[in-house]
Amino acid sequence: MAEKKEEAVIRVKDLYKIYRVGDSKVRALNGVDFSIYKGEFCAIVGTSGSGKSTLLNMLAGLEKPTKGEIIIAGEHMETKNENQLVKFRREHIGFIFQSFNLLGTMNALENVALPLTFQGMDKATRLARADKVLDLVNLKKHKKHKPNQMSGGQQQRVGVARALVVNPEIIFADEPTGNLDSNTSEEVMNLMKRLVREQKQTLVMVTHDNHLASFADRIFHIKDGKIIKIEDTREENKEQE
């Protein structure tokens, strides 16, 4: 397959995360190995407590692994300090949250431009870029709206735009439709899928919903801190075509 020959954007080797709860140890991740390639839409599926969120947090550099390596865009995440991690996220990573996490005091445009602000981009340029991305997510009419003037689906589309605006190597999405009803969920999922295709982005999504996971190219099933199955939906899709 053509995609597989491309470089791995994410390479995870033998990853462990062990929490100490009182005297006992909880193995949130118990030896995980996988690679994600450029342009892929991957879903990490598992029940709550399976370790999927921990995995995502570590990929995004929000948590430190107990053991193992995480290589993203050629850089080792586990050796970076907090400052370097922040810098790395600023330049290489987009993030979509379950509860949207837009800043209530800013309108849609400003929210999308926020990561560019952190990069030190001047106001005119960043607003122009945010404007373009908002067009991509079909929010032309809501650019000046504050988050509380928008529906959940619209807010999450702003969230998607915010992740896309920095043109990151990878976008992480943590239960992106967890706070949306099923129709809106479909809508947002389709949007994400389309954008990933069009923009040639790599998207890693965490969900507990198998149906939503089926939007992805590859599905990682995780249970008790281990990947138990990797499903590739592209072959099935091709067969269907």
Added chain:
Amino acid sequence: MRFFDLWSMSSSNLWKRKVRTILTVLGVVIGTASIVVMISLGLGLSESMMKEIEENGGLTTITVYPGESNSFEEDNTDKLLTDELVETIQNIDHVDVASPVLNINVIGKYGSYENSYINVMGMTVEALEKMGFELKEGTIPQRDVGRLQFLYGNQVLAEFYSSKGGSSYWETGELPDIDLMNDSIFIIFDADAYWNVQYNDGSAGYGDDSGTPVTPPKKYLVETCGVMAGGPEDYNQYSWNVYCDIDLLTTQLKKVFKNKAIPGQPTTSSGKPYKELYYNSIYVNVDNIDNVTTVQKEIVELGYQAESNMEWVESQQRQYGYIQAVLGGIGAVSMLVAAISITNTMMMSIYERTKEIGIMKVLGCDLRNIQTLFLMEAGFIGLIGGVVGVTLSYCISGVINIVVNKMGTEMQLSYIPFWLAAIGIIFAVLVGMAAGFFPSLRAMRLSPLAAIRNE
């Protein structure tokens, strides 16, 4: 992040929480105002002290008086002020001018007006030049005129009262109708004799035409060479006096008193005057304020009394320094309270914004930017508080001065120089940032996980 973005972000954060910001700022306003006003009181006090000193004789002046007469070993006459001493003092390092001063009280008359207490100060022309009189008209006494000339202080005129029962300037507010410059003023040098005539002749009372058995003292016409600038109420150290050339004055006095003792001169035990004329004091002008103490010490070592404003100034300054420190300390207490309230506000704000801070971190906001953001917010509170506080201080200071002036003193009790205002604002900003430092550190260290944890 760009500085402007940080700036607008932190200011909009403050704007969002208007009420809380205003309350916190209010604390800083009160703190700044109390410090500034308190210090301004101290400054006003020392400022008006310095002004008073200027009026009472500049800071570079030393006045020498005869040696202490209560010392047992020495003869009184040894420590009297002589020409030799003037010479000696003149030769001390840093002494600019040393001039003998001879003063005598005389009576001035013009028509029905009389001034029975004119203090005439005879000094060398050199010293008179040095004293820097501001003249309204005329000149200071000239060296080569050869006849006695008087320079009138600006308040002398107000002391002429009409002997025809009119009241004085101090009661009516009207100056006597005398042109000191052009009218001929008669001077009676022998005041004692004049009073003797007045009181021995109770019936006639006023005027010099009362034919009494006692011969009235002679009147002399003394030319006026100049009048000092200033109104009858503009006091300075010279304004009550009349100045003239000392040599001409001594000649005149010797002529007037002939064999009698000149008033104010020491006499022998038998009441006879000494041959030599002794001076009442010696006026010494030192080249620089820093040398006053040294020169003064040297003169004291010669066995004379020397007075300058220095000691007094120094002790006063020390005293005002204490007052300022105490007042400033009182102000500082309220500033401390304000600082604590800033810290509190910032902590509250950080707790509220945990999620926001977390989002910013996940989206890649630099840790230092986050800290700067909160430091700037705290600094803003300080800045606004400082500016408003200083403005308020000027208002309070104005009110204090108006009230004090209404109570009858002319001094500026509260004085805020520009530097105090500037320091007040800078200090408020620094206090704000110091108070915000700990909270900002806390914000920087908040875990980004808090943001994506779903409640």
